[in-house]
């Protein structure tokens with residue numbers, strides 16, 4: 001009799017995201033009843049990037065579903081950096097707004113870093129400001145905001161592996177400030193032994209094969225192959241890549257992650273799909289961060305996620 005390999009368990013990001021949003025809704029209602037404070041979020045989009053428009057619309061819809069005060073500022077592609085900075089200042093001073101998010105990417109003539117650093121760190125619900133990044137790396141998470149995608153990925157890992165990752169090797173492929181670096185900090189905080197791999201890592205497949213937890217955040221469609229995966233590993237695929245799908249008809253496209261899903265699912269123990277894995281968690285954690293900000297501004301202790 002030949003041994004039969006079973007496909008990995010699918011980690012359902014949509015259902016975990018729904019449970020986060022449910023907690024946010026209830027806690028927002030409690031805050032309103034107890035203090036009169038309604039969590040407020042401002043989302044700023046500059047330009048016409050089609051994917052950004054979809055994400056921003058989803059954020060506004062989810063914020064309303066959570067009972068938040070939600071405003072969207074839609075600025076033309078030609079908006080100057082000075083005008084965008086002036087809007088950020090206005091939002092910093094607006095007492096009804098507890099969370100400010102400037103959708104990325106910004107048009108090329110605007111310096112992302114300058115805009116992010118202009119956001120009041122106490123309203124930086126994206127967690128991208130250097131103050132929040134510094135707090136995360138030094139372990140001061142009680143007063144920080146953790147970037148939404150790594151925070152959501154961590155909740156998905158907890159569902160499979162628990163909160164304490166002692167004795168496990170985690171490999172993060174990708175070293176961006178938005179995902180790779182904060183993800184590595186969160187895995188370290190959970191006691192994993194962490195390697196950050198990237199395009200210049202010698203023998204990347206061998207580095208990945210060492211991972212009990214493999215986080216792919218490189219933005220390269222289906223780069224991680226089945227024979228890069230340790231049997232039983234937990235795979236978190238952060239990539240969202242739109243590729244041509246001529247099999248669906250002329251001009252059609254489909255979404256894939258950074259992981260070659262079919263072949264990796266045959267080896268892994270658990271894996272996030274794309275779509276339906278990390279993506280929905282990003283928006284749910286944005287709601288959670290905004291709620292936390294409103295609680296802090298009201299001098300109350302927020303719920304844990």
Ligand SMILES: Nc1nc2c(c(=O)[nH]1)N[C@@H](CN(C=O)c1ccc(C(=O)N[C@@H](CCC(=O)O)C(=O)O)cc1)CN2
Nearest residue numbers: 055102103104105126148275276277278279280282283
């Ligand atoms: N200021 C920010 N900009 C960007 C962030 C961010 O966290 N803050 N992250 C990404 C985009 N993003 C949120 O903004 C985001 C991406 C994808 C999803 C999502 O739910 N994806 C779905 C698929 C959606 C589709 O069909 O296109 C999924 O994976 O199931 C949510 C949020 C860059 N910019």
